[in-house]
Amino acid sequence: MREITYAEAIREALREEMARDERVFIMGESINYGLFGVTAGLRDEFGAERVRNAPISEASIVGAALGAALTGMRPVVEIMFADFLFCAMDSIANEAAKWRYMIAGQASASLVIRTPQGSGLGMGCHHSQSPEWVFAHFPGLKVVAPSTPYDAKGLLKASIRDDNPVIFFEHKMLYRMKGPVPDGEYIIPLGKADVKREGSDATIVATSLMVHRALEAAEELAKEGISAEVIDPRTLSPLDKDAILESVRKTGRLIIAEEACKTGGFGAEVAAMVAEEAIDALDAPIRRVAAFDVPIPFSPPLEDYVIPNKDRIAEAVRSVV
Amino acid sequence: MIIDVPEGVMLDLYEKMVATRLFDLKVKELIEKGHRILYHSGVGQEAIPAGVCAQLRREDYVVPYHRGWGYMIAKGMDMGRILAELLGKASGYCKGKAGTHMACLELGVLGKTGIVGAGLPVAVGAALSAKMRNSGQVVACFFGEGASNTGAFHEALNMAAVWRLPVIFVCENNLYDMYTPYLEVTSVANIADRASAYGMPGEVVDGQDVLAVYEAAKRAVSRARRGDGPSLLECKTYRWYGHFMADEHHYGGYRSIEEVEAWRARCPIRKLRDRAISKGIPAQELDRIEERVRAKVEEAERFALGSPEPDPRIAFEDVYA
Numbered sequence: 001m002r003e004i005t006y007a008e009a010i011r012e013a014l015r016e017e018m019a020r021d022e023r024v025f026i027m028g029e030s031i032n033y034g035l036f037g038v039t040a041g042l043r044d045e046f047g048a049e050r051v052r053n054a055p056i057s058e059a060s061i062v063g064a065a066l067g068a069a070l071t072g073m074r075p076v077v078e079i080m081f082a083d084f085l086f087c088a089m090d091s092i093a094n095e096a097a098k099w100r101y102m103i104a105g106q107a108s109a110s111l112v113i114r115t116p117q118g119s120g121l122g123m124g125c126h127h128s129q130s131p132e133w134v135f136a137h138f139p140g141l142k143v144v145a146p147s148t149p150y151d152a153k154g155l156l157k158a159s160i161r162d163d164n165p166v167i168f169f170e171h172k173m174l175y176r177m178k179g180p181v182p183d184g185e186y187i188i189p190l191g192k193a194d195v196k197r198e199g200s201d202a203t204i205v206a207t208s209l210m211v212h213r214a215l216e217a218a219e220e221l222a223k224e225g226i227s228a229e230v231i232d233p234r235t236l237s238p239l240d241k242d243a244i245l246e247s248v249r250k251t252g253r254l255i256i257a258e259e260a261c262k263t264g265g266f267g268a269e270v271a272a273m274v275a276e277e278a279i280d281a282l283d284a285p286i287r288r289v290a291a292f293d294v295p296i297p298f299s300p301p302l303e304d305y306v307i308p309n310k311d312r313i314a315e316a317v318r319s320v321v
Numbered sequence: 322m323i324i325d326v327p328e329g330v331m332l333d334l335y336e337k338m339v340a341t342r343l344f345d346l347k348v349k350e351l352i353e354k355g356h357r358i359l360y361h362s363g364v365g366q367e368a369i370p371a372g373v374c375a376q377l378r379r380e381d382y383v384v385p386y387h388r389g390w391g392y393m394i395a396k397g398m399d400m401g402r403i404l405a406e407l408l409g410k411a412s413g414y415c416k417g418k419a420g421t422h423m424a425c426l427e428l429g430v431l432g433k434t435g436i437v438g439a440g441l442p443v444a445v446g447a448a449l450s451a452k453m454r455n456s457g458q459v460v461a462c463f464f465g466e467g468a469s470n471t472g473a474f475h476e477a478l479n480m481a482a483v484w485r486l487p488v489i490f491v492c493e494n495n496l497y498d499m500y501t502p503y504l505e506v507t508s509v510a511n512i513a514d515r516a517s518a519y520g521m522p523g524e525v526v527d528g529q530d531v532l533a534v535y536e537a538a539k540r541a542v543s544r545a546r547r548g549d550g551p552s553l554l555e556c557k558t559y560r561w562y563g564h565f566m567a568d569e570h571h572y573g574g575y576r577s578i579e580e581v582e583a584w585r586a587r588c589p590i591r592k593l594r595d596r597a598i599s600k601g602i603p604a605q606e607l608d609r610i611e612e613r614v615r616a617k618v619e620e621a622e623r624f625a626l627g628s629p630e631p632d633p634r635i636a637f638e639d640v641y642a
Contacts, residue, residue, distance in 0.1 A: 025453065049453060050453075054480070055476070055479055055480055057476035057479065057480060059442060059472060059473050059476055060442040060445065060473065060476035060477050060479075060480050063439065063441070063442020063443050063445070063446060063473065063477070064442050064443070064445045064449055064477075064480060065446055066442075066443050066446055067384075067431070067442065067443035067444060067445060067446020067447040067448070067449070067450065068446040068449050068450040068453075069446070070426075070431055070432075070446075070447065071382065071431075071446075071447045071450040071451065071454075072450060072454060073449075073450045073453060073454070075446075090436055090439055090473075091439065091442060094434065094435075094436050094439065095434055095436070095439055095443065099432060100639055100640075100642065101418060101639045101640050102415060102418055102419040102422055102424070103415050103418075103419060103423070103424035103426070103432045104414075104415040104416045104418050104419070104638075104639050105638070105639040105642070106415070106424055106425070106426040106427075107424075107426050107431075108642045110642070140640055140641070142641075162642075163642030164641050164642050
């Protein structure tokens with residue numbers, strides 16, 4: 001199978017969906033090129049109307065996407081860094097998440113917000129966060145965080161066709177990662193987890209970049225005779241609880257690896273969910289591996305220290321098997 | 322300048338304003354009897370929604386704000402179902418889930434947010450959608466002068482102007498941001514002056530004169546319909562009652578009885594009535610309109626109070642499409 005990058009896979013999804021459905025348009029700050037180059041070239045193909053450079057106005061970009069969606073369009077907007085979602089928090093959490101509910105389904109907020117998340121580029125605390133779980137808190141929103149080019153393409157196409165507001169978190173350290181992506185169209189349904197590696201001694205639930213670190217950890221653990229299963233939920237909301245529970249029932253141990261800070265995060269939710277639904281299946285305490293509860297520092301060694309790596313994940317697994 | 326309109330238009334504006342007034346007073350009466358309704362009275366400001374909406378077509382969009390229900394009445398929504406929604410009944414426009422934030426997409430009423438200023442970007446998006454779909458629709462977006470101090474106002478006006486979108490921003494300046502005189506917290510005496518910063522026409526209108534509003538809206542709507550972009554209309558007006566129901570100290574508190582009485586003397590309905598009579602329309606004809614409207618309001622009350630409460634299970638509906 002051909003291999004393309006995560007960024008190319010996303011661009012392909014955008015191109016295919018724009019060609020398929022004239023209601024789909026993309027909008028964002030310097031979207032004609034895109035800071036990470038994801039949307040480069042699309043303007044030549046689809047024109048400035050449908051590849052729309054927006055002012056630096058995150059609240060209005062999302063608010064306008066909502067207004068366009070309610071009246072029959074299918075906007076896909078780019079927020080240049082996930083950190084900037086907070087500038088649009090009202091438009092996202094109060095308006096987009098609730099509008100359809102409030103008006104009893106008379107129209108849908110069929111919009112997608114694409115945004116790069118994550119650390120690793122030494123960009124400091126306003127360009128390095130992973131706030132995906134913040135948005136999973138709000139009913140009405142869907143939250144997607146793909147870890148591979150294959151998942152990125154199939155999930156973005158599903159997100160664009162979804163009639164709900166979807167926040168699509170792209171990891172900036174994954175943009176240049178290559179992986180197999182088949183020619184032609186395919187869709188990955190939202191809300192379906194993927195087992196990235198099978199194992200029998202412990203379950204590691206990880207998302208986005210942490211999937212790769214969990215896989216590296218699993219590789220190392222395998223040499224020690226520990227068999228770790230790595231599950232990537234791919235969609236944080238809706239969360240594929242069944243896939244996680246099934247794996248935990250098989251392995252009896254759960255480790256959650258996430259890039260965001262530990263307190264009140266994705267790991268806390270998954271741990272609580274498993275404790276509620278399957279505590280009898282656990283042979284050991286649940287372990288959470290997360291960023292320390294500090295803002296992401298600028299200095300590369302400090303940044304590396306704060307974010308979970310393969311060693312911290314592996315150590316957490318060893319501590320419970 | 323004396324503005325002249327055909328007799329039919331005058332009578333229609335009169336009916337819409339009277340309906341808005343009597344409906345508002347009915348809501349007040351129901352609250353005083355103990356019904357729980359979120360109430361921001363629009364009494365005194367009836368000329369603005371009536372005058373602006375009279376320039377709109379059925380398929381044009383309206384994004385209302387929190388004060389009053391004139392937009393809904395003027396757009397043709399049924400008073401019985403509006404009241405049922407305000408009371409949280411199953412027969413309301415949104416099954417009781419929106420209350421005062423209700424929508425009627427069929428009549429272009431997109432719904433209103435509880436966050437001051439947040440409707441402006443949504444209106445811009447609806448206008449963008451109308452432009453991209455080449456539908457010929459325009460959008461009227463209502464808000465108070467307080468909203469013009471939010472970031473969303475400034476983002477939305479810039480975005481609408483730079484993309485020449487068919488939207489009319491209608492500011493109802495009733496001189497108070499809750500209990501604060503607006504000049505204490507606003508840098509300009511006329512909100513309309515802010516239009517020039519965004520390269521769009523801004524016009525100060527006497528909000529007590531429905532014909533002046535009607536004519537100004539005509540200019541703005543035709544400009545939008547021609548593809549020449551947005552306008553900002555600032556209608557100077559006054560609310561007779563408090564900011565909301567619990568605000569009992571609207572006399573002698575943050576504003577004087579003399580001020581309130583002076584504005585009551587400039588009642589927009591009486592002003593139009595006097596004009597109509599001076600144009601030769603018999604007073605009896607105007608009385609007949611009032612009687613007809615009064616009967617409709619009574620009927621609306623019977624319908625709403627007699628409607629069933631929603632089934633609690635619908636709380637789970639419409640969260641996701």
